[in-house]
Amino acid sequence: MPPGSAVRSTISSLRFKVAAKELAIEPTLSLLQDRDGTSARRGRRAGQNVQGQRADLCADHNTLAKDKEISDRWRGFADVADSAPE
Helix, strand or coil: CCCCHHHHHHHHHCCEEECCEEECHHHHHHHHCCCCHHHHHHHHHHHHCCHHHHHHHHHHHHHHHHHHHHHHHHHCCCCHHHHCCC
8 A cells, every 4th residue: 555545545534424414524624614603613523523533544644654764764864854855
């Protein structure tokens, strides 16, 4: 699996319950920008209520971080900054 694809698939699988509807991440985040305060509050609350789903995202992120650390070590980078593009 290419780096980042686990995170992308986890993010795309997140579902947020907003006003009795189940929404993906994009429409939920769009609610946060709504001028209607009620819609923005609903979007914010939905984002706060995905606790179990966020655990998967954290696990994916930690896996990617560890993979990067191992890759940098194999390449002989002494510091994270050494692996940054110039």
